[in-house]
Amino acid sequence: MSAGTNKIDVTVTDIVPLNDLVTRFKFERSDGELLPTFSGGAHTVVEMKDGEVSRLNPYSLMSDPNDRTAYTISVRRDEEGRGGSLFMHRNVKVGDRMTISYPVNLFALDLRAKKHLMIAGGIGITPFLSQIRQLDYANGHFELHYACRNRALGSYVDYLTSAHPNDVHIYFDEMKQAIDLENLLDGQPLGTHIYVCGPAGMINWVRDTAEKLGWPREAVHFEEFLAPQSGKPFQVELAASNKTIEVGEHQSLLEAIEAAGVDAPYLCRGGACGQCETNVVDYDGEILHRDHWLEDDEKQSGKKIMPCVSRFEGKILVLDR
């Protein structure tokens, strides 16, 4: 549980495999009521009960923000991950009851922008689907540049190109098509904002190029959810709650804290929002920082950790939780 994350009981009402890697899931409220509205770019945290283990993974909402009857998400199967996406792909069936969080938006459109320039890589397309729908209602000006491996794996390519033939540009890696970023950024009208969602390399490339060309930071928005990585099991002392817990190989530190019944804050569960920041009281070993939130000097100080994605190797770790 966490402050600011109310839960909703939902039923899975549709499952559509889109291609070899990506499957779409549709959720409706189990009590038949309407879901909360959200804004384009928002995500929900889906709770997966896999026997003893429970996982909470964030997924961007990709449905129409004005449609309160259902939410949809698209999940890319990750063979190397800790199993959240595999669980969704293999175990979840139409009719299953699940719990999801209220929508949270860490990747909202800046509606002061005169033009929205969207850059997507692979499954990073999902938040743009709801953003584009939101802009449709307001007649907003956007342009989408979407890079994916090939046509077969390009989720929603056909939908996007037929709905927005003039505003959507597709690049297939296997055909050696690449976004000509410098040229794209050069000559954008004043008041353009950039939104980028995709692999870390793409996000850094876009941010660095924009900075070099003199784009203000405030006009460059990005979202990258890090999936928590597996690692060696370790032990943690929770000083405030006076507990010692074990973090399993495929468990995140945050999940282990929650499993011990200790209330810990979170929003994104992907190292991006800053909500889960926790003070380190004492440690002897190495904190494996994996988040995008803490500054480099904070990481080096050894005084803070982001339990949603970061881990620890060593003798003792004591947290103020």
Add this chain to the structure above:
Amino acid sequence: MSTFEFPPSITSRPVWGKLEPRAGKSHLMIADAEGAEALLKLAQADGSLMTKAHIMYFPGETGDTYIGKLEELAPAQLYIGPSYEAAVPRLRRTLAGAHMGLQVYLTGTESLMGQAMREATDAGIPHTAIQTEHRGSVARRMQCVHCKGITENVMTDPFVCSHCGLNLFVRDHYSRRHAAFQGVCVDAEDPGNVPPPVELYS
């Protein structure tokens, strides 16, 4: 010396910075009077900015003092005008044709920076991305909250609204949309009981 440290105040009050060179495809610099000094310093810090710079300068009472020096900087464009008001159409045209990668530098009086900031943000630049540096007079551009009239160059507190004649108290409460501080009637409860005017920051 043309600089002045404004004492800390309420959050509404704009805080001005120091101009520094930034990477950009082009540079728009707008200054009045002693603001020229900040541009000269900026050019000293990075002379290469000037090859891509458009300077709009309003000397006001400083007359010819800085003009020769600004010309020596050899900016790509140097416009020297009689007043900011007269140059607004030119500024709007410049912004309308500008692209992302434009850096904006504002320096001089609060009135000039506030009004040019409004044009730049209307054109789509986030206000936090616009650089400013205060130089010269501490006179304020004031909006009368009662008649909405603007009085320029206010040097004393209280002052008389140049539109409706009320005695107004000079507040630090600022409107970015009006690019003006707010003036509120000082003797509303007890008409005629007006404290003697004091020069701002004296």
